[in-house]
Amino acid sequence: MLSKNQLKLLHSLRLGKFREQHQLFIVEGIKMVDELIMSDFQVHTIYGLGDWYSSRSQKLTERKIDFHEISEDELHKASSLVTPNAVLAVAAIPDASLPTKGKTGDLVILLDQIQDPGNLGTIIRTADWFGVRYIICSPGTVDSYNPKVVQATMGSIFRVKVIYHELQDFIDTIAGTHQVAGAFLDGEDIRSALIALPAAVIIGNESKGISKEIDRLVQQRVRIPSFSVTAESLNASVAAGILCWEYRRRG
Amino acid sequence: MLSKNQLKLLHSLRLGKFREQHQLFIVEGIKMVDELIMSDFQVHTIYGLGDWYSSRSQKLTERKIDFHEISEDELHKASSLVTPNAVLAVAAIPDASLPTKGKTGDLVILLDQIQDPGNLGTIIRTADWFGVRYIICSPGTVDSYNPKVVQATMGSIFRVKVIYHELQDFIDTIAGTHQVAGAFLDGEDIRSALIALPAAVIIGNESKGISKEIDRLVQQRVRIPSFSVTAESLNASVAAGILCWEYRRRG
Numbered sequence: 001m002l003s004k005n006q007l008k009l010l011h012s013l014r015l016g017k018f019r020e021q022h023q024l025f026i027v028e029g030i031k032m033v034d035e036l037i038m039s040d041f042q043v044h045t046i047y048g049l050g051d052w053y054s055s056r057s058q059k060l061t062e063r064k065i066d067f068h069e070i071s072e073d074e075l076h077k078a079s080s081l082v083t084p085n086a087v088l089a090v091a092a093i094p095d096a097s098l099p100t101k102g103k104t105g106d107l108v109i110l111l112d113q114i115q116d117p118g119n120l121g122t123i124i125r126t127a128d129w130f131g132v133r134y135i136i137c138s139p140g141t142v143d144s145y146n147p148k149v150v151q152a153t154m155g156s157i158f159r160v161k162v163i164y165h166e167l168q169d170f171i172d173t174i175a176g177t178h179q180v181a182g183a184f185l186d187g188e189d190i191r192s193a194l195i196a197l198p199a200a201v202i203i204g205n206e207s208k209g210i211s212k213e214i215d216r217l218v219q220q221r222v223r224i225p226s227f228s229v230t231a232e233s234l235n236a237s238v239a240a241g242i243l244c245w246e247y248r249r250r251g
Numbered sequence: 252m253l254s255k256n257q258l259k260l261l262h263s264l265r266l267g268k269f270r271e272q273h274q275l276f277i278v279e280g281i282k283m284v285d286e287l288i289m290s291d292f293q294v295h296t297i298y299g300l301g302d303w304y305s306s307r308s309q310k311l312t313e314r315k316i317d318f319h320e321i322s323e324d325e326l327h328k329a330s331s332l333v334t335p336n337a338v339l340a341v342a343a344i345p346d347a348s349l350p351t352k353g354k355t356g357d358l359v360i361l362l363d364q365i366q367d368p369g370n371l372g373t374i375i376r377t378a379d380w381f382g383v384r385y386i387i388c389s390p391g392t393v394d395s396y397n398p399k400v401v402q403a404t405m406g407s408i409f410r411v412k413v414i415y416h417e418l419q420d421f422i423d424t425i426a427g428t429h430q431v432a433g434a435f436l437d438g439e440d441i442r443s444a445l446i447a448l449p450a451a452v453i454i455g456n457e458s459k460g461i462s463k464e465i466d467r468l469v470q471q472r473v474r475i476p477s478f479s480v481t482a483e484s485l486n487a488s489v490a491a492g493i494l495c496w497e498y499r500r501r502g
Contacts, residue, residue, distance in 0.1 A: 118369050122486045122488075122489060125482070125485070125486055125489075126485060126486065126489050128479055128481060128482040129475075129477050129478070129479055129482040129484075129485050130477070130478050130479065131477075131478035131479040152486075154483065154484070154486075155483070156482065159479075159481050159482075191500060224380075224496065226380050226381070226382075227380070227381050227382035227499050228379055228380055228381065228382040228410075230379065230410050231376070231379040231380040231407060231410075232405065232406070233380075233405070234376070234377060234380050234492070235373045235376055235377065235403075235405075235488070235492075237373075237486070237488070237489060238373060238376075238377050238488060238489055238491075238492035239492075241485070241486075241489035241490075241492055241493055242492055242493055242496045245475065245493045245496070248478050249442060
């Protein structure tokens, strides 16, 4: 059963202001909820079909997770997916503070006002692949607990720490240990640029790029060269992927 | 003015079966419509605000493009975007046939059942950046004239030719000239793999990867190595971007 109040909470969590108020977010689908349960995130409630529950009941009981069986119909009402997948969980947004200098890892991603949820989710997933432990987002970046971001991470949201903070402060913290690199359309060709770990790589907004205030702090302005006379730019998450790859490959 | 029939046509073109029936698709927003007008695609009709028209009237008249002025309200009704942007065009789906062996270019992308519109759009955009002229899609791949795909290409849909055809046929055509490479989670580390142009790079379905029938035809099974013990896979469009980059970088 899904009460009116429960449904109201689930729907409200699609919006940032209610996620902030309740400090909760939504995780959907079998794979994602399994990853949530295995993670160190705190599970608030799980709503799922009976079939899903029967194969997980022991684990849920062990971990004292609050489970509510719902019908297919209720799942459709609760879900924001076109094809909901058996289960939906509410989880607590963890505390997030800037890592100390020694804990950042040798490769950090900094996002300056990324707006598209799919891009942020894909960047979190890519970061996980390339062993990036922290992503620092400028305050104007899309919320990492937006349902579209969460789903696009394919579970990496539970492993990579995403922290919202003024980029300038963080850059000050890592000054002297990490090379601060940024992706620019007029940067130096990455093939000849002297890139080296430890590094912090900045990816800018989808249409405006890296803001002026942050540009001033960049030590290494790099560019992924184009092999076409007509193309204008790469997608932000593809650019982030190629840059992470270059650092790791040469690393 | 936007008639009921015009609105009905615009809405119907969100669905593949009507795009196929009419051989038309939708292009939205100032930048995209400008790219359409400059391209060699045939424009069927443009619906836009008066302000938009006044700055383009000469160009539209010269090219004998059928323009209808609509109100903000009508634009919102017609658009599939949350924030419509001044103009919306209907364009003809061009004829598409497999390139002859000499016309494929030195780098071709083959897509085996890519399902996510955002991924396909991003791959088309990435292909444009890396000088890929043709993308060959297996018949089960999402439609490249799906509005979400079109918008995600950022205009590259007008430059890169996307052709739906059995991949096997195309691979037969390029046999002997192009190295046929595919992205696999258990492939050879791309750092040591002997990759070389001309090449055809195959990207598989988001969850199932490259299908068995196509796997048999792959000469070079490559993998982008992970630098993490927890991550499971890369997003398909990020993987495509890194592979295109590797081919171009090593040249």
